Amino acid sequence: MRTGKVFFWRALPAIWTLAFTAVAQAGSLNAHVTTPDGEPLLAAVVTATPAGQTSIPAKAGTKAVMIQEGKQFVPFVLPVQIGTTVEFPNHDPFRHQVYSFSPAKTFELKLYGGSAVSPVVFDKEGIVPLGCNIHDNMLAYVYVVGTPYFSATNDTGEGKIGQLPPGSYTVKVWHPNQKAGQPDTRTIDVTATGTADITIPVELKRGRTQRKPGAVDETYN
Numbered sequence: 001m002r003t004g005k006v007f008f009w010r011a012l013p014a015i016w017t018l019a020f021t022a023v024a025q026a027g028s029l030n031a032h033v034t035t036p037d038g039e040p041l042l043a044a045v046v047t048a049t050p051a052g053q054t055s056i057p058a059k060a061g062t063k064a065v066m067i068q069e070g071k072q073f074v075p076f077v078l079p080v081q082i083g084t085t086v087e088f089p090n091h092d093p094f095r096h097q098v099y100s101f102s103p104a105k106t107f108e109l110k111l112y113g114g115s116a117v118s119p120v121v122f123d124k125e126g127i128v129p130l131g132c133n134i135h136d137n138m139l140a141y142v143y144v145v146g147t148p149y150f151s152a153t154n155d156t157g158e159g160k161i162g163q164l165p166p167g168s169y170t171v172k173v174w175h176p177n178q179k180a181g182q183p184d185t186r187t188i189d190v191t192a193t194g195t196a197d198i199t200i201p202v203e204l205k206r207g208r209t210q211r212k213p214g215a216v217d218e219t220y221n
């Protein structure tokens with residue numbers, strides 16, 4: 001017993017070194033996205049792109065899910081990395097017919113219920129607004145990004161990105177109701193152990209409010 005204790009204390013520095021080596025390879029980014037008035041902005045997408053890189057494709061087999069439930073898409077904004085396969089399960093007891101006319105991905109799913117529908121591969125960066133031919137109020141966005149480092153903000157406006165290898169990154173924020181033409185990128189340096197904490201104000205289009213998930217946004221037409 002005594003020997004075991006002595007061994008533990010002697011080994012302690014080595015244990016600490018191992019623990020820190022394991023976690024010290026990556027930093028993180030904690031972005032706070034707000035309106036110009038300081039209100040937290042939910043459903044904004046924060047991306048961090050390593051300096052000098054563009055259009056990094058997702059690993060083969062990367063999947064994401066856009067649900068239809070209560071005549072709504074869930075989530076309202078789904079960020080995915082280029083090359084991701086998205087499934088569109090219908091949790092409602094009636095059918096939906098999902099489509100997009102966007103240049104980044106034009107598609108139309110046949111009228112379907114349950115999971116009886118083919119997944120869609122998003123192979124081009126950009127904004128893909130989704131609609132339903134049966135329910136005009138249904139609206140959501142797939143936002144296709146060219147980096148593995150992204151996050152959608154929660155209801156406190158926070159977008160957290162972990163596992164960032166040390167280096168320089170271009171940070172960008174996007175929101176569907178964002179006013180055009182505002183400077184929306186900045187450069188940050190991520191260290192091996194640190195968290196980069198930044199606040200990004202986003203101006204919304206005139207008359208547009210931020211949409212709460214689960215509510216129909218009457219201001220968006």
Ligand SMILES: [Cu+2]
Nearest residue numbers: 096132134135
């Ligand atoms: Cu529908």
